[in-house]
Amino acid sequence: MSLAAHVYVHRGPLLVDLHLTVDPGRIVALLGPNGAGKSTVLRVLAGLTPPDGGRIVLDGVVLDDPVADVRVAPHDRPVGMVFQDHLLFPHLTTVDNVAFGLRTRGMSRSAAREQARHWVERMGLADHAAAKPRALSGGQSQRVALARALAGQPRLLLLDEPLSALDARTKLDVRAELRRHLAGYDGATVLVTHDPVDAMALADQLVVVERGRIVQEGLPVDVARRPRTDYVARLVGLSLLTGTAEGRSVVLDTGAAVHLGEPAHGAVFVAIRPSSVALYRRPPGGSPRNVWPARVVGVTPYGETLRIDLDGPVPLTADVTPEAAAELQLVHGAEVWAVVKASEIAAYPA
Amino acid sequence: MTSPLARASRARQEVDGATGVPAVLLLPALLGVLFLVLPMAALLIRVPWSSLGSLLAEPEVRQALRLSVVSASLATLISLVLGVPLAWVMARTRVRGRAVLRALVTVPLVLPPVVGGVALFLALGRRGVIGGPLYDATGISFPFTTTAVVLAETFVAMPFLVISVEGALRAADRRFEDAAATRGADRATTFRRVTLPLVLPGVAAGAVLCWARALGEFGATITFAGNFPGTTRTMPLQVYLALQTDPESAIALSLVLLVVSIGTLLLLRDRWLMRT
Numbered sequence: 001m002s003l004a005a006h007v008y009v010h011r012g013p014l015l016v017d018l019h020l021t022v023d024p025g026r027i028v029a030l031l032g033p034n035g036a037g038k039s040t041v042l043r044v045l046a047g048l049t050p051p052d053g054g055r056i057v058l059d060g061v062v063l064d065d066p067v068a069d070v071r072v073a074p075h076d077r078p079v080g081m082v083f084q085d086h087l088l089f090p091h092l093t094t095v096d097n098v099a100f101g102l103r104t105r106g107m108s109r110s111a112a113r114e115q116a117r118h119w120v121e122r123m124g125l126a127d128h129a130a131a132k133p134r135a136l137s138g139g140q141s142q143r144v145a146l147a148r149a150l151a152g153q154p155r156l157l158l159l160d161e162p163l164s165a166l167d168a169r170t171k172l173d174v175r176a177e178l179r180r181h182l183a184g185y186d187g188a189t190v191l192v193t194h195d196p197v198d199a200m201a202l203a204d205q206l207v208v209v210e211r212g213r214i215v216q217e218g219l220p221v222d223v224a225r226r227p228r229t230d231y232v233a234r235l236v237g238l239s240l241l242t243g244t245a246e247g248r249s250v251v252l253d254t255g256a257a258v259h260l261g262e263p264a265h266g267a268v269f270v271a272i273r274p275s276s277v278a279l280y281r282r283p284p285g286g287s288p289r290n291v292w293p294a295r296v297v298g299v300t301p302y303g304e305t306l307r308i309d310l311d312g313p314v315p316l317t318a319d320v321t322p323e324a325a326a327e328l329q330l331v332h333g334a335e336v337w338a339v340v341k342a343s344e345i346a347a348y349p350a
Numbered sequence: 351m352t353s354p355l356a357r358a359s360r361a362r363q364e365v366d367g368a369t370g371v372p373a374v375l376l377l378p379a380l381l382g383v384l385f386l387v388l389p390m391a392a393l394l395i396r397v398p399w400s401s402l403g404s405l406l407a408e409p410e411v412r413q414a415l416r417l418s419v420v421s422a423s424l425a426t427l428i429s430l431v432l433g434v435p436l437a438w439v440m441a442r443t444r445v446r447g448r449a450v451l452r453a454l455v456t457v458p459l460v461l462p463p464v465v466g467g468v469a470l471f472l473a474l475g476r477r478g479v480i481g482g483p484l485y486d487a488t489g490i491s492f493p494f495t496t497t498a499v500v501l502a503e504t505f506v507a508m509p510f511l512v513i514s515v516e517g518a519l520r521a522a523d524r525r526f527e528d529a530a531a532t533r534g535a536d537r538a539t540t541f542r543r544v545t546l547p548l549v550l551p552g553v554a555a556g557a558v559l560c561w562a563r564a565l566g567e568f569g570a571t572i573t574f575a576g577n578f579p580g581t582t583r584t585m586p587l588q589v590y591l592a593l594q595t596d597p598e599s600a601i602a603l604s605l606v607l608l609v610v611s612i613g614t615l616l617l618l619r620d621r622w623l624m625r626t
Contacts, residue, residue, distance in 0.1 A: 048528050074531040075539075081532040087525055091547040100543070101533035148533065158532075 008054030022188035029203030047074030080149030088133035256313035259289035261343035276344035277318035422564035425503035441519035467573025498575035503564035518552020
């Protein structure tokens with residue numbers, strides 16, 4: 001019993017065409033840049049956007065199959081959704097927002113209120129049961145939205161950027177809370193986000209979507225360690241290069257050579273962590289294997305350090321301290337030498 | 351390159367410099383205001399304040415006042431029952447020929463009310479397209495009855511409500527309706543429990559506007575319903591009649607209608623006057 005979906009839908013010039021399988025109690029995160037079609041996938045699963053093809057099956061029940069002319073209306077699907085801005089009904093109290101879905105599914109007013117109150121207490125919102133949405137903080141309104149989606153035991157939970165409406169500080173708390181609440185949910189969950197940290201923290205399985213297609217999927221830790229597209233690499237802070245390996249050396253598509261700690265063969269991705277790149281004004285002494293000339297094309301603050309974007313035969317990103325940056329005079333256009341230990345370079349089959 | 355700060359301060363200077371109005375615009379503007387305000391001022395100046403109470407207490411006047419309030423309220427009620435669903439259809443469905451529908455609904459807004467009265471007569475009169483068969487079958491006849499007053503007022507005033515509610519529906523965030531759908535609400539339930547509460551301010555504004563328009567209705571009423579004291583002689587008709595026989599009474603009645611108009615404006619103040 002689970003979600004098995006082939007989502008196929010045109011959205012303007014974009015064709016969204018991807019397969020998703022989610023087992024009960026599991027959380028799949030759709031991660032991708034804005035406009036990749038992630039939210040469209042959720043709207044199709046919820047029944048809000050009719051698909052142009054494909055087939056969506058939840059717990060053995062076909063929800064969408066345009067070819068066979070099957071389409072279950074959104075209000076008849078056992079689906080709960082948390083929207084990006086939460087979209088709590090502004091004229092209803094916390095309890096009535098949560099009770100809404102119970103009432104529409106035939107429960108009496110008092111029974112719905114009773115059960116909604118139970119959910120509200122479970123979310124730690126008992127003090128705000130009679131509050132209107134505008135009186136709630138971002139984190140509180142997120143919890144109400146989650147309670148509203150979960151009340152009535154949906155078999156599929158959809159979360160559309162559930163944390164993006166929150167400021168950075170509350171986001172940490174709410175993310176931890178959300179994780180706890182999701183752990184107690186036994187249905188399938190699909191989460192959409194453009195924030196890799198949210199995806200890594202909440203999901204069992206990561207699906208990276210670009211231009212309507214899946215470009216990579218797997219365990220979050222594997223995706224982070226071995227990105228397969230520039231987008232994912234940049235998200236997890238790695239420089240991603242492609243080339244052909246022969247033993248311990250790789251010839252990049254740009255023509256430059258990279259030396260590895262471990263041997264590899266054939267077409268490979270080469271991932272280099274910015275913190276493992278050292279910069280020098282002059283070619284360093286000794287005999288490091290990987291030394292490349294480079295030109296500084298970008299300097300941006302990144303936490304305590306500066307992130308330096310480099311162009312040259314091996315395009316790289318390096319993290320340096322502000323002191324080092326001043327000493328090396330790392331301004332836009334500066335010519336430097338980049339050095340990376342062979343043992344710090346990961347290569348994996350493309 | 352100028353800094354954003356310098357640019358901002360220059361922009362502010364330009365705005366400040368724009369407060370002076372050239373005479374070529376100022377003079378017509380002043381004349382325009384004068385033209386609009388003077389008649390109302392004249393009305394206020396000539397109000398027979400001392401005898402106001404007795405003038406308004408006359409049975410004929412009170413009868414007209416009551417008839418006006420009752421018929422305008424009924425017209426508003428009918429407009430709500432028919433107009434809100436009509437506005438929803440116009441705002442939320444993709445009915446073919448929706449542009450034509452909107453044009454048709456808007457026609458009574460610009461149609462001379464007298465023509466509206468004639469049209470109503472031809473449709474619902476004793477020999478009318480619908481009124482004829484109806485009269486033959488049941489003996490029911492609309493013209494020159496209070497029902498005709500209500501029908502004439504509804505015809506003229508309902509478009510105000512429809513346009514106002516349709517605007518509110520279009521402005522409302524439709525994603526709330528999506529949220530309702532994912533919570534098991536079909537379109538009717540969504541309309542009743544989510545959409546309608548969200549657009550209630552727009553509905554209220556439309557109803558107030560509709561009521562005020564119905565209260566002031568003259569042309570369609572006198573054409574279709576006639577001018578019979580007690581049954582069809584509403585306030586505007588009473589004013590028109592009184593002006594020829596008892597000007598002071600006409601002024602007193604006009605004052606009442608002016609006060610109602612200003613009251614309407616105050617009720618709608620937040621929606622329209624504050625919008626800059």
